[in-house]
Amino acid sequence: MTTISVFMADDHRACDGLYAEAEAAVAAGAWDDAAARCAAFTEALARHFAREEETLFPAFEARTGMTEGPTAMMRMEHDEMRELCAALAAAVEARARDEFLGAGETLVVLMQQHNMKEEQILYPLMDRSLGGEAAGLLERLAPTA
Amino acid sequence: MAAPGLRYDQAPPFAVPLRFFLTAPLFLVAAALVVGFRGEELFASRFSPAALAATHLVTLGFMAMTMLGAMSQVLPVLAGVPLPRPRLVAALAHAGITAGTAALAGGFLWGAPGPLKAGVLLLGGGLGVFLAAVAIGLARAPNRAATGVGLALAALGLAVTVALGLELGAVRAWGRAAANLAARDLHPAWGLFGWTGLLVAVVGFHVVPMFQMTPPYPATMQRWLAPAVFALLVAWSAARWGGDLPRASVWLLGAVAGGWFAFAVTTIALQARRRRPRADATLLLWRLGMACAVAALAGWAASVALATDAIDVAVGVLALVGFAVSVIAGMLHKIVPFLAWFHLRALVPPGRRVPHMGLLLPDPAQRRYVVAQAAAVAAMLAAVAAPPWMAPVAAAALALAALLLEWNLVTVLRAFRRARDAA
Numbered sequence: 001m002t003t004i005s006v007f008m009a010d011d012h013r014a015c016d017g018l019y020a021e022a023e024a025a026v027a028a029g030a031w032d033d034a035a036a037r038c039a040a041f042t043e044a045l046a047r048h049f050a051r052e053e054e055t056l057f058p059a060f061e062a063r064t065g066m067t068e069g070p071t072a073m074m075r076m077e078h079d080e081m082r083e084l085c086a087a088l089a090a091a092v093e094a095r096a097r098d099e100f101l102g103a104g105e106t107l108v109v110l111m112q113q114h115n116m117k118e119e120q121i122l123y124p125l126m127d128r129s130l131g132g133e134a135a136g137l138l139e140r141l142a143p144t145a
Numbered sequence: 146m147a148a149p150g151l152r153y154d155q156a157p158p159f160a161v162p163l164r165f166f167l168t169a170p171l172f173l174v175a176a177a178l179v180v181g182f183r184g185e186e187l188f189a190s191r192f193s194p195a196a197l198a199a200t201h202l203v204t205l206g207f208m209a210m211t212m213l214g215a216m217s218q219v220l221p222v223l224a225g226v227p228l229p230r231p232r233l234v235a236a237l238a239h240a241g242i243t244a245g246t247a248a249l250a251g252g253f254l255w256g257a258p259g260p261l262k263a264g265v266l267l268l269g270g271g272l273g274v275f276l277a278a279v280a281i282g283l284a285r286a287p288n289r290a291a292t293g294v295g296l297a298l299a300a301l302g303l304a305v306t307v308a309l310g311l312e313l314g315a316v317r318a319w320g321r322a323a324a325n326l327a328a329r330d331l332h333p334a335w336g337l338f339g340w341t342g343l344l345v346a347v348v349g350f351h352v353v354p355m356f357q358m359t360p361p362y363p364a365t366m367q368r369w370l371a372p373a374v375f376a377l378l379v380a381w382s383a384a385r386w387g388g389d390l391p392r393a394s395v396w397l398l399g400a401v402a403g404g405w406f407a408f409a410v411t412t413i414a415l416q417a418r419r420r421r422p423r424a425d426a427t428l429l430l431w432r433l434g435m436a437c438a439v440a441a442l443a444g445w446a447a448s449v450a451l452a453t454d455a456i457d458v459a460v461g462v463l464a465l466v467g468f469a470v471s472v473i474a475g476m477l478h479k480i481v482p483f484l485a486w487f488h489l490r491a492l493v494p495p496g497r498r499v500p501h502m503g504l505l506l507p508d509p510a511q512r513r514y515v516v517a518q519a520a521a522v523a524a525m526l527a528a529v530a531a532p533p534w535m536a537p538v539a540a541a542a543l544a545l546a547a548l549l550l551e552w553n554l555v556t557v558l559r560a561f562r563r564a565r566d567a568a
Contacts, residue, residue, distance in 0.1 A: 016358050020420040027423045080490060087501065101423070102503015108421075109483045109502070112355040 004056065004134050005123040007141065011051070012115045015044050019108065022088075026100045031092070034100075038092045042085045049078045051141050059137055060126050070122050077114045081107060157217055157231040159488045159561075164239050165214025166481055167554055172206025172246060173470065173547035177540045179254065180528070184536025188529050191457045198253040203465045204336060205246040205268065209303075211473050212344055213238055213275055215480065219348075220282055220296070227282065234278040241271015249314075258318050265314035272307050276300060295347035295371040302339030302375070309335060327385040337464055338401050339378050343371050345472055346408050353412060356479065357428055358420040362411060374404045395449060402442050409438040426511035430475030433519055437467025459529045466543070467522045474518060474550055481554055482506045485561040493568040505560045510553050517546040 018041035025034035057071040084107040091100035127134055176199045180187060183195035190196060217235060221227045228234055249264030251257065279300050283293065309332040315321045316328075354361045361367070381397035384390040412435050416428060441463035448456050482502040489499045521542040528539035 017420060020358050020422075024422045084501070098503055098508070101508070103501040105425075105503060106483070106486055106501040108356065109479065110487075116351065116355070 002138060003127045005127055007138055008123055009119050011048050015048055018044050023104055026097060031095050035092050038088055042089065045085060055137055055140055056126060059130060059133065063129050081111060156221055159484060161231050161235040162214040162218045164235060165210050166477060168243060169207045169210040170547045170551035172202045174544050176202040177544035177547060180543060181537055181540030185532050188458055188532035191461055194253045194256060198250040201246060202250050205242060208469050208473065210242055228278045229281050234274060238271045238275035241267045245271055261318035265311060265318055269311050276304050295343060298371050298375045299340055299343035299347060302335055302343050306332060306336040306340050325386055331382050331385060341469055342405050346370055349412060353415055357416060359415040359418055370404055370408060374401055377401045402445060406442045409435045426515050427475040427479045429515045430471045434468045434471035437463045441468060459526060462525045462529055466525050471518055478511050481557050485557050489561060489564050492565055497568060500560060500564050506553055506557050510556060514549045514553055517549045521546040
């Protein structure tokens with residue numbers, strides 16, 4: 001049986017891969033390809049955020065009573081990443097290479113330090129505090145499309 | 146239940162790390178001046194006053210300076226603890242290292258015991274304050290993951306290096322009888338293999354896979370490299386201090402070097418398998434750094450095998466200018482623009498645009514620095530081979546690279562201030 005830590009960390013890696021493909025297309029100037037890959041990335045990231053904000057975070061908050069703690073901080077960073085995703089989409093629309101790469105670099109660093117905090121601290125905390133409830137929650141999240 | 150490491154208020158104010166980062170390149174300029182004016186003497190022996198001065202300008206003024214800045218930033222995130230009194234600790238440590246390094250280098254250059262004594266005391270105080278704050282922070286650390294262990298060992302490595310440096314300083318400046326001649330070898334070995342190597346490895350385990358999207362380092366390496374190297378260094382130090390196990394001590398230090406060789410080669414191999422195909426300045430600087438680390442370790446092994454000190458200075462140039470400066474500068478080109486963005490994001494009202502990293506430090510400026518740094522390494526190595534006429538060229542190349550680094554950091558700060566004041 002998988003854990004929240006394993007399942008969600010895999011989802012992080014999947015999003016990373018999609019971003020790398022979009023960035024490679026932009027760097028190569030393949031704009032049509034870039035538009036499709038950028039959309040695939042932002043959709044995957046939005047789905048990942050939804051898994052947390054709609055399912056995992058509420059369950060964790062209900063169990064621990066911590067509504068102003070780590071999940072509030074993570075939601076805030078999600079909003080920042082959504083802003084940067086919008087900048088990426090606008091850059092693809094405008095075919096602005098440097099704009100995409102600069103906003104993308106910022107998104108990557110923000111996303112990676114965010115993922116590290118989730119994978120090292122928050123997800124293990126969730127696995128511990130949710131216990132048996134975790135399996136049912138994961139069932140609702142699957143499949144990783 | 147505490148959930149540390151996730152809160153903005155655990156990140157120190159921007160001024161705390163920035164103070165260290167902006168000062169560091171200026172010490173590389175000072176080292177370049179020593180190369181320019183005392184080059185012939187410097188390249189003749191690693192124990193010459195000029196070589197000792199330049200070495201400490203780089204190791205303390207640049208390396209320790211930036212690492213303290215970085216540790217004040219990453220400790221709250223990685224280990225989940227804020228440093229106690231971050232502004233005060235930063236101000237004291239920064240002042241101690243700045244004044245202490247300058248005094249120490251001056252003391253070496255002009256053979257003056259007064260400045261040497263002042264340098265030793267100021268450095269001991271400045272680094273001591275910082276290490277005490279780290280120790281207090283780590284003792285309260287709630288998540289003692291592998292990262293915490295590695296960071297703690299790196300900090301311990303720095304503490305051992307400093308303690309050995311204080312012993313050497315007591316001998317040189319106060320004329321006290323040396324407790325043990327082995328300290329002259331232990332001090333640089335702990336500085337490079339213990340403190341610098343451990344910190345680069347612990348940081349590299351995280352940032353290389355994260356930023357370049359490479360496969361992770363092998364799990365056994367992540368878990369065991371830092372404790373194994375540390376234990377081997379302790380055993381080697383005991384053998385050298387006792388002095389009666391020359392063969393064993395060569396093998397023990399060889400094993401330490403082998404550990405770092407494996408790390409450098411693994412890093413190069415992982416970077417070749419990265420998922421982001423674009424090679425940015427940080428990637429190029431890490432590649433240059435790792436290539437220099439491999440060359441330095443091979444050179445060091447050759448000089449031990451052949452029992453010669455003929456290429457000691459070349460090994461030092463590769464390890465300090467080629468490896469340490471490149472890797473650190475690569476990190477600075479990523480950390481400083483991101484921190485500027487991070488703090489702007491909190492300062493600028495929602496809905497207003499925050500300039501991204503590419504606007505805070507444009508790509509062409511970063512690439513100019515990479516070229517200058519590679520040229521500086523090449524010129525320094527050429528100067529080792531032909532000191533009298535190459536030394537001024539190497540000095541100019543080193544100074545140019547350092548000034549470009551400083552300029553890039555100032556560029557970020559100016560863009561930060563513009564965006565903040567416009568908000």
